[in-house]
Amino acid sequence: MSKQTAPIDRLLAIMAQLRNPDGGCEWDLAQDFASIAPYTIEEAYEVADAIARDDLAELKDELGDLLLQVVFHARMAEERGAFDFDDVAAGIADKMERRHPHIFTGNEPNETQAVRANWERLKADERAAKAQTGALDGVALALPALLRAEKLQKRATRVGFDWPDQLGAADKLHEEIDEFTKASTEAERLEEAGDMLFAAVNWLRKSGIPAEDALRAANAKFERRFAGMETMAKQDGQDFAALDLSDQDSLWNRVKQGEKAPRD
Known part of the structure; x- marks a missing residue:
């Protein structure tokens, strides 16, 4: 494959080969939309996690993993004669232009409230076209x-x-x-x-x-504090799992106080 090949074309070619019955990957060939869907959801959450941690290097990798999911689904659809990756890209491009007439046609007002109202109207029209009334x-x-x-x-x-x-x-x-x-x-x-x-x-x-964001933050805080308790118990020469609830709660409070302590 030429080094001058555009990255997206290279990725599409790699997926085509992985799905090729003649010399492809046994695992990739065995997949279908339903079996890949959980991975797609997982990769979207890993993108969100990288963003939450402000880890841009990780975000680049996770966005690549998410893009691979799109390429995978598009390839399977192409094999069925339904659509291909170009159709996916063209479809979203058309949708973005259609939903932003104030940017791409100049025929709509650009005020925030008007734009928002127009966006909702356009989405409602799209749902109606899909018989989603x-x-x-x-x-x-x-x-x-x-x-x-x-x-x-x-x-x-x-x-x-x-x-x-x-x-x-x-x-x-x-x-x-x-x-x-x-x-x-x-x-x-x-x-x-x-x-x-x-x-x-x-x-x-x-x-x-946002409830989802709030609970994700609470989960992260609980994980952080629980790991802190285990570390403190180990430093004290104790087995955390063997401590009674009162002693574990004491460690929990120590971790919380440590988080509130001023940093130099």
Whole structure:
């Protein structure tokens, strides 16, 4: 392969060879859309993780991994005669131009509110063209539950179905917590737990906080502090797992205090 080959063409050729029944990779040949989808989702989250850590070198690598997923799916579709990578790129390019007429045609106002309203109108037109007439149509089922809950709520807001302020959302959360505590069967507890989480996402959304981001940050903090406890126990010559809960809690508080201590 020529060194002058454009990187994207080189990547497309590599994937074509991996999927080639004559001399290709056995694992790649065995895959289909469904088996690759979990990897696609995982790579998207690894991109988000690199961004959260502000690791640009890692971000470059993870974006490459995510691009490979797009190339993989496009190649499988091409093999079926459905579409290819160029069709994918052309489709998104067309969509971006269509959704930004104020940039590419000069026929629309460029004020922020007008642009936002036009964007929503254009997306609604696209959903209508796909026979997606309901306000909630098209919110991907594969999204993480917290993120999907927020997207569903935002879609409902577009047609006026929303609390007017944070207080209504907060009251609803308290109501759902109360209903959860009163649930008497496992089926009721599961249903009320879902309602409680959905209401919590709604309250956070009304407060301007993305629930998915908040929980990811809380997960990272818990991991960091837990690792700190284990390190402290080891430094004290103790087996963390053998400590009782009181001693473990003491270590937890020490880690928290260490995080709050002023840095030189």
